[in-house]
Amino acid sequence: MQYKNDEICKILKISSSTLRSYAKLFEGLDYEFKKAQNGHRIYQEDDLALLQTFIKNKKHNKKLTNLEVASDLLKIKTAKKNYYGASSQFEILLQLEQYVLIYQNELRDQNALFDIQLKNLQRKLDKLGVQQKIIVDYIESMNRASTDANKNGFIGLFKK
The missing domain is CATH 1.20.5 (Single alpha-helices involved in coiled-coils or other helix-helix interfaces)
Incomplete structure (x- = not known):
């Protein structure tokens, strides 16, 4: 399933500017979101799960920066992707x-x-x-x- 910005914001209970900053944070770490022809991000189920986990981990790890939490999540996601089917x-x-x-x-x-x-x-x-x-x-x-x-x-x- 695909989600637009406003749908993701409602699900995650965050503002569109917060979603945009989180997306830019992940993109800065070489994570790619699908984009529509107009250049707007289109979020997939995996993206939603990643953002939900990010928000949850951010609440549990208040001493870490957003960048550190996102980086840790992407390391785990990359490891899973590299060893898919393991x-x-x-x-x-x-x-x-x-x-x-x-x-x-x-x-x-x-x-x-x-x-x-x-x-x-x-x-x-x-x-x-x-x-x-x-x-x-x-x-x-x-x-x-x-x-x-x-x-x-x-x-x-x-x-x-």
Whole structure:
């Protein structure tokens, strides 16, 4: 089945300008969409599936750029095309590779969050260290003042 721009936009729930930018992105990576005589893109089932997967992966991999997500998808699509008709084990490996890429990106995101949390905790520890030093310095100065006062006999005035 073939789709026009407005049909694809409705299915994907995106604007025509977004569809155009996605198509240009893929074309920049040497992906070819069929074109009508007037030069407008005509989308095939494979194109629709590619765009749907792109949008889904983009949502799951927010740290990756659109270019990185598109490039990864085209690598997998090219591998499938090159080995079309290969054993089902190969297809399973390709699917596993895609899952590995997704989970690697999710782990990268989680690591980035952990790094941020670790830095925040380190700042709080540093702040506590400064506060502790202030308190220790204050206690030491009070002890020195007490010792000085004791030497000068001031504390002796208050003892029975």
